[in-house]
Amino acid sequence: MIRFEQVTKRYPDGTTAVDGLSFEVAEGELVTLVGPSGCGKTTTMMMVNRLIEPTSGRILVNGEDVATVDPVRLRRRIGYVIQQVGLFPHRTVLDNTATVPTLVGWKRTKARARAAELLDLVGLDPKTYGSRYPDQLSGGQRQRVGVARALAADPPVLLMDEPFGAVDPVVREQLQDEFLRMQESVRKTVLFVTHDIEEAVRLGDRIAVYGQGRIEQFDTPGAVLGGPATEYVAGFVGADRGLKRLSVTEIQRDDLEQPPVARMDESAGRAAERLRSGSARWAVVLDAEGDLHGWVGADELSGGGSVGDHVHRMNSWVPVGAPLKQAFGVLLQHDAGWVAVLEGARFLGVLTPARLHEALRRSVDADARGVARGQVAFDSVPKG
């Protein structure tokens, strides 16, 4: 969808901002460009919508060389969000959002209806905020309007330059979450510039780690964290990259351990006997559908009745596909030896600290070998 072919930008004063850059962003993909200040990220991005012209090389958007497209027409097809949002101060939020549709000739009512829809999409109630002016909004709200405005003409491509850089960390995380949710439904092709590795890893389907004017590594967040290509990348992603990797590695079914199970309607006595004969001290309690109800200790099952009469409700669990970090959080918070993993209400198994560690190790190994994690056997992962 966006393709850089040997793109170089040399400024008139001789600064080479970008040097022989080649990479591709697939349709519907979100690629983050991350690197220290001055490494050429913004220059890269601005060459896509021709705010800056390359010295050599080509950039194709949807197969078309951008150099051959009229810049004004080009920019209407490419949404652009920047840190200093650049809202028009004397126009209401609704009119700001409707800017591009109005420019391309939509009727005012249609453009405003679309703008209201988009404000809703970015989490701003158009009834409350539509008639306000930009200086009556918080920084985070202004950023949201910036995103809504960029999406208004429904451009297939979105360029975002540190869009959440100017807000505090809590709001920033909120905006990132909302943006990810929105991207699930709108699936734009996005080039996203940030100098924050956490943000790059969190948002990117793939990330491009920039050195000076060049990409040092271009891969999935998991692969970059698990196997930095160079010393430079290792330094940039940080010594705690193992921890960061927890947030991009998903819990899979084959990471799970199968603990002893008791049924809700099973007689307590029979369940106790079964657990004792297997030397099990506890069991998870499921109903006939396999949905999780809680857990029970083997020595609590005396006194008759059914297992359901003795069950402890379980108030924390994690869904399959959630990041390992979420499971780790639950284990720490409850000082627990395991956490249940569900799909919907259905119990799939438990994750223990040892299994969590193995999952992380296997995913590093799988990325290094370019295979799926399921193909890495537990015992093939070297210890230590």
Ligand SMILES: Nc1ncnc2c1ncn2[C@@H]1O[C@H](COP(=O)(O)OP(=O)(O)OP(=O)(O)O)[C@@H](O)[C@H]1O
């Ligand atoms: N108009 C210009 N003339 C000369 N040099 C420039 C110009 N614009 C940018 N540069 C230089 O090009 C290099 C890349 O700049 P660019 O803005 O692309 O970096 P960046 O990675 O986006 O940085 P930041 O994160 O600080 O925004 C820097 O060394 C910068 O000083």
